Amino acid sequence: MNQEERKTAIRRMRVLVAAACILMLLYGLRLIFLQLVNGDDFKSQATNTTDYKFTVTAARGDIVDSSGKRIATSVTGYNVVLNKLLMGDEDLDGMLQRIVELLRENGESWNDSLLISQPDAAGHYTFTAEEGSTKDQKALAAMKDNLGLQQYATANDVMEKLVEDYDLASYPLSWQRTLGGIHYEMQLQAFSNVNNFIMAENVSEATVATIKEHSLSLPGVEIVETSTRSYEQSTVLPHVLGRVGKITAEKWKVTDENGQTTYPLREKGYNMNDIIGISGLESAYEDELRGKDGVETITRNSDGVIVDTALTTVPEPGHTVQLTIDSRFQKAVDKALAENIDMINRVYNTGSMKAAACAAVVLDVKDGSVLAASNYPSFDQNLYATQYSEYSADESLPLFNRSLQGLYTPGSTFKPAVAVAALDSGLINRYSTVFCNGVYNYYSDYHPKCTRHGHSGNIDVITAIKWSCNIFFYDVGRRLTSEVYDAYAYKLGMGVRTGVEVSEALGHLTSKTDSNYMESLDVQAAIGQGNTVVSPVQLATYAATIANRGTRYRTHFVKAILDSNTGEVLQETQPEVMDVIEDRGETFDLVQQGMIGVSQTIPVLASYPYTIACKTGTPQRSEGYYVGSTYKHYTNTTMIAYGPAEDPQIAIGIVVEYGGGGARAGNLVADIANAYFAMQDGTLNEDGTIGKQETAADSTPADQTAPAQTETGTDTATDPAAGTTDAAQETAPAGQDVLDN
Numbered sequence: 001m002n003q004e005e006r007k008t009a010i011r012r013m014r015v016l017v018a019a020a021c022i023l024m025l026l027y028g029l030r031l032i033f034l035q036l037v038n039g040d041d042f043k044s045q046a047t048n049t050t051d052y053k054f055t056v057t058a059a060r061g062d063i064v065d066s067s068g069k070r071i072a073t074s075v076t077g078y079n080v081v082l083n084k085l086l087m088g089d090e091d092l093d094g095m096l097q098r099i100v101e102l103l104r105e106n107g108e109s110w111n112d113s114l115l116i117s118q119p120d121a122a123g124h125y126t127f128t129a130e131e132g133s134t135k136d137q138k139a140l141a142a143m144k145d146n147l148g149l150q151q152y153a154t155a156n157d158v159m160e161k162l163v164e165d166y167d168l169a170s171y172p173l174s175w176q177r178t179l180g181g182i183h184y185e186m187q188l189q190a191f192s193n194v195n196n197f198i199m200a201e202n203v204s205e206a207t208v209a210t211i212k213e214h215s216l217s218l219p220g221v222e223i224v225e226t227s228t229r230s231y232e233q234s235t236v237l238p239h240v241l242g243r244v245g246k247i248t249a250e251k252w253k254v255t256d257e258n259g260q261t262t263y264p265l266r267e268k269g270y271n272m273n274d275i276i277g278i279s280g281l282e283s284a285y286e287d288e289l290r291g292k293d294g295v296e297t298i299t300r301n302s303d304g305v306i307v308d309t310a311l312t313t314v315p316e317p318g319h320t321v322q323l324t325i326d327s328r329f330q331k332a333v334d335k336a337l338a339e340n341i342d343m344i345n346r347v348y349n350t351g352s353m354k355a356a357a358c359a360a361v362v363l364d365v366k367d368g369s370v371l372a373a374s375n376y377p378s379f380d381q382n383l384y385a386t387q388y389s390e391y392s393a394d395e396s397l398p399l400f401n402r403s404l405q406g407l408y409t410p411g412s413t414f415k416p417a418v419a420v421a422a423l424d425s426g427l428i429n430r431y432s433t434v435f436c437n438g439v440y441n442y443y444s445d446y447h448p449k450c451t452r453h454g455h456s457g458n459i460d461v462i463t464a465i466k467w468s469c470n471i472f473f474y475d476v477g478r479r480l481t482s483e484v485y486d487a488y489a490y491k492l493g494m495g496v497r498t499g500v501e502v503s504e505a506l507g508h509l510t511s512k513t514d515s516n517y518m519e520s521l522d523v524q525a526a527i528g529q530g531n532t533v534v535s536p537v538q539l540a541t542y543a544a545t546i547a548n549r550g551t552r553y554r555t556h557f558v559k560a561i562l563d564s565n566t567g568e569v570l571q572e573t574q575p576e577v578m579d580v581i582e583d584r585g586e587t588f589d590l591v592q593q594g595m596i597g598v599s600q601t602i603p604v605l606a607s608y609p610y611t612i613a614c615k616t617g618t619p620q621r622s623e624g625y626y627v628g629s630t631y632k633h634y635t636n637t638t639m640i641a642y643g644p645a646e647d648p649q650i651a652i653g654i655v656v657e658y659g660g661g662g663a664r665a666g667n668l669v670a671d672i673a674n675a676y677f678a679m680q681d682g683t684l685n686e687d688g689t690i691g692k693q694e695t696a697a698d699s700t701p702a703d704q705t706a707p708a709q710t711e712t713g714t715d716t717a718t719d720p721a722a723g724t725t726d727a728a729q730e731t732a733p734a735g736q737d738v739l740d741n
Contacts, residue, residue, distance in 0.1 A: 049301045057274070058291030059227040061318030061564050063241060063281060065327040071236050072282070072381075074227035074317075078208050080110075080200040085193045087220030093168070095218060096182055097175065102214065103200055106207040110200045112181035113188070115140050116155050119173040125155035142249055146187065188249070189273050198273055202228055229275070229282075231381040235334070236327045238381045239401035240373055240502055240557060242280015247272060269293070281321065281557065284501045288561050291318035319570060320562040324369035331688030332675035333360055333372040340668040341376060341656065344637070348660055353625075353634065358656040359402035361540035362672060365648040367575040368544065368553030370500070371676070373403045373537065404504040407533040408655045411617025412468045412662065413640045414489070414528030416546060416591050419461050421488035422476045423587040430590050433458035436471040446520050448474060454601070465594025465615065466601070470527050477526020478519075482510055485526065491579045492552065493541035494534045499554030499578060507534040528617055539653025543640035546595075547613070547648035549588040550581030596645055602666035610677075613648075614641035614669060616662025634658055639665035643673060650676050 063072040080099065087095070103110055115129040115136060129136035144153050147161050162180035163169055171179060182199075191197040199221075200207075208223050215221070229244050247265060252272055255261045270276065276290075277283035294315030299308040337358050344355045362372040377398040379391050391399050400406065422428045436459050438452045450470035455463055464472035477485060486509045490496050495509040510525035510532045511517070524530040534542075537555060545552040554576040561571040581587075595613035599605040605612045617638035624633040637659025642651040652672055654665045678684040683691045 049299050049307060051297050051299050057226060058293050058315035059317040060229065060244070060275070061289040061291060062320045063289075064320055064322050064562075065233075065236075065325055065330075066323060066559055067326055068322070069327055070232045071323070071327060072229060072231050072241055075230045077202045077226050077228040078205075079198050079224045079226050080203055080207070080211060081222045081224045082191070082197040082199050083220045083222055084191060084196070085220070086222075090219050093171070093179055095221070096179055098214070098218065099199060099211075099221060100178060100182075102210050103203075103207065106204060106210055108200055108203050108207050110182065111185045111198060112178075113139065114177075114181035114184050115143065116158060116177065116181070118177050119159075123173050125159050125177070127155045138250075143184070146184075195271070196222075196224075201226075233327050234380045234382040235378060236330050237323070237325060237373060238379055238384075239375055239399075239403070240280055241381065242282040242284075242502065243278055243381075243384065244275050244282050245278045247274055247276050251276075280502050281323075285321050285558070285561075288321060289318040292316040317564045320564050320567075321558060322560045322562055323557055324364070324559045324573075325371055325373075325557070326679055328684045328686055328688055329362075329675055329679050330372045330374065331686075332678075332684060332690070333362060333374045333672055333688075334376070334378065335688050336360075336668055336671035336675065337374050337376040340665070340671065343667060344656065344659055344664050348664060349658070353658060355637070355656050355659045356396050357402065358637075358654070358659065359406055359536040360652060360654045360668065360672065361403050361537045362676070363540045363544045363555060363651045365544045365547045365642060365651050368499070368541070368555045369559065369573075370537075370555060370557050371650065372672075373557075375400070375402045402655070403536045404500065404502065405535065406655065407505050407507055407535055408636055408638065408657075409619035409621075410494070410528040410532060410534050410539065411619030411636070411638050412528055413539060413542075413615050413617035413638045414494075414526075414532065415465060415468065415473050416595060416615050416640075417489045417492050417494065417542065418473055418477055418480065418485045418526050419465060419591050419594065420492065420546070420550075420581065420587055421480055421485040423461065423590060424488065424581060424584055425480070425484060426584075427480055428461060428476060430460065430462070430586065433460050434464070434469075434472040434475045435459075436469050438471070440471050440474045440523070442475070442478065442523075443520065448520075448523065450474075461590055462594040462597060465591065466597030468598075468616065473526045474523040478523050480526075482512065482522045482525050486511065488581065489542075491550075491581050492545045493555075493579075494538050495532075496538075498537050498541045499556060499576070500537060501557055504537060505535050507538055508532065528619060536653045536655050539638070539640050539655070540651050541653070543642050543653055544648075544651035545579075545581075546588065546591060546640075547642040547651050549583050551577060552579045554578050592645060599641075599666075602663050604666045604670045608643075608670055608673065610644040610673065611646060612641055612643040612669065612673065613645045614639055614666075616665065618660065618662045621658070635660055637662050637664050639669060641669045 060074045062070050062074070064070050080103070100110065115127055117126045117128050119125055127140060129140040131137075141151060144151055144158065147158060147165070149157060149161060153161075159177065159180060162184060163176050166180060166183040168176045168179055186197050189195065189197050211218065211221060211223055231238075231241070247270060252263060252265055253261060254264055265274075265276070266272075277286040282289065292315065295313035297308075297310050297312040301307050337360055341355050341358055349355055358376050360372070360374045361370065363369065364371055375398075377394070377396050379398045380387075384391070436450055436452060436456055438450050438456070440448050440450070448470065452469075453467060455467040455469055459467075459469050459472045461472070463469065486495070489509055495507045497506065498504060508531060510521055510530035514521070514531050516531070521530045525532050541552065541555050556573055558573055560569050560573065562568065563570055592613050595615050596611060598616060599608075599612045599614045602614075602616075605614065618635045619638060620633035620635055622633070624631050626632070635658075637654070637656035639654045639662055640652065641654075642648045650673070652669055654668060656665060656668075659665070674690060675684060675688065678690040685691065
């Protein structure tokens with residue numbers, strides 16, 4: 001190679017090297033641009049991930065008694081949950097069959113609310129909705145609407161539509177029904193990539209183990225830890241605590257009168273299959289008890305592979321609701337009700353007519369807090385679901401909240417309210433008298449009577465209350481008129497809301513606006529008859545207001561809201577004055593003297609260590625019986641009481657259905673007071689018993705005859721216009737009552 005050729009080769013080599021360097025520089029710059037400048041964007045495009053968020057349910061807050069003992073709590077349970085995102089391309093129906101078989105082997109059920117039977121031998125289906133069940137009939141109608149069917153569609157029509165919609169024609173008929181039911185439930189729960197399906201709830205540990213053993217063949221089938229409601233003291237205050245349950249379709253999707261559809265619970269953060277308080281305190285304090293749900297985030301790439309699972313928001317448990325009741329005292333009052341019902345039937349109601357139900361409410365006079373609200377008979381919260389049919393079919397109505405929703409004629413317990421009205425308004429004073437000769441002759445065609453038990457002649461207000469003189473209150477009530485004494489009765493707590501946090505019956509006071517009103521009703525209502533009906537909680541509130549000399553506090557069950565983790569008091573219920581009757585002079589002194597006088601006519605209260613003020617009542621029921629040719633009404637037992645009279649601490653309202661004479665509740669008042677003072681001095685046991693001390697009802701011999709204690713003056717007066725009502729919603733059993741007048 002000559003010199004010229006060598007130079008040419010060198011030039012070409014340099015050009016090639018320069019070109020290679022330029023090319024490498026360009027590639028380097030491009031690589032820098034891709035990796036450093038837009039690296040995150042291109043990485044995201046390469047992976048193409050999607051985040052899916054799932055709710056992690058927070059534990060529900062506890063409900064505890066005044067000393068912190070749990071009544072309602074949350075316990076860990078396990079649900080079988082289907083996650084569509086994790087299933088991938090798995091055959092859904094084949095997987096459902098495998099899950100059902102595993103559940104069957106372990107004796108478990110699965111979520112299936114389809115109201116259709118399994119096919120009969122001919123392959124026909126029938127609806128399983130109960131004819132008398134409003135809930136079932138609504139669910140049946142909704143099912144047909146959801147499937148786009150007419151309301152006249154048969155069970156066979158519904159199954160045909162399900163088989164078509166869910167492509168189940170290739171399966172045997174029994175599997176068509178099973179899979180169709182599950183698919184319909186999935187539709188109700190909106191099963192999707194972002195909404196899991198709860199296949200089975202509260203499964204056993206054996207089922208948990210079985211599902212986990214088969215996890216490789218069941219992709220997307222998970223065991224999810226959850227919290228379920230449990231009642232550690234399941235017989236304490238069940239009517240007031242209420243229940244929790246799944247969100248119903250009616251509550252989830254709300255359509256107003258204009259056809260506008262809203263989802264109020266979804267807007268508050270609920271999921272369709274969440275548990276919510278549906279009655280009682282569980283419902284009233286739902287926002288406090290619910291807690292804040294957490295969030296689990298699952299990340300999937302463009303190939304459908306799960307690349308990450310993380311708990312992105314930790315759930316926070318609900319707050320603790322602390323009640324004003326002490327569970328020991330509540331149990332003691334429950335026990336006293338049962339024992340005194342038994343005593344009344346052994347000693348007094350010896351015929352076929354028996355006292356079968358009663359209610360008692362006990363309040364703290366100082367602030368209106370409920371210390372006990374007892375119903376007899378009652379029920380067990382933990383057995384509610386499994387024994388609902390038995391409970392609801394029981395003629396004694398154990399599910400009925402008599403203490404708050406039972407409405408009863410108050411009888412002579414109403415007389416102190418009339419006395420307060422007459423004294424405070426100035427119609428009478430301590431020296432005013434009414435002549436009692438046993439018959440009230442003001443009206444020419446109506447002559448109601450009085451037994452004149454323990455009294456006759458000129459009667460003042462103290463004597464009238466003590467001996468329950470009907471003539472005195474007929475005359476005073478007529479002169480006052482129902483408009484005046486009703487106004488005072490409202491202020492005292494009857495016929496109005498007491499303020500409790502749960503549902504309560506309003507009651508009714510006899511009024512001139514009543515459809516059956518006539519002037520004689522004013523005198524009937526003045527002795528607590530007529531159209532007047534009140535609840536036991538109103539009687540207790542009324543007694544507490546008299547004890548407080550006219551100051552009525554809001555009656556309430558909740559003491560405080562506590563932080564579930566620290567126990568810190570977040571909110572405390574303060575005494576709230578609802579109404580006041582200004583004590584003009586000696587109004588409440590005179591009424592109290594009369595009520596103390598009543599207790600002195602009842603041996604068990606006359607000999608009680610503390611002074612008890614009370615008023616008995618023997619109100620008529622609408623049903624009656626004949627003694628020879630004489631027709632008599634069955635009567636309830638009613639009583640209001642408070643004590644110690646010198647410094648009142650507790651007030652009591654009592655009703656015993658078909659109990660007879662009002663004084664028969666004397667033993668019950670003594671038993672309740674015994675339990676209260678035992679609680680104060682620390683001798684009240686966890687089960688509600690008082691050390692080794694006998695209660696008044698315990699000490700009554702089985703063969704004892706009726707003692708001297710009697711209802712001092714009957715509440716009853718023969719009056720065709722009286723309109724005596726019985727709002728307790730009971731069916732009168734056949735038999736004869738032994739009246740104690």
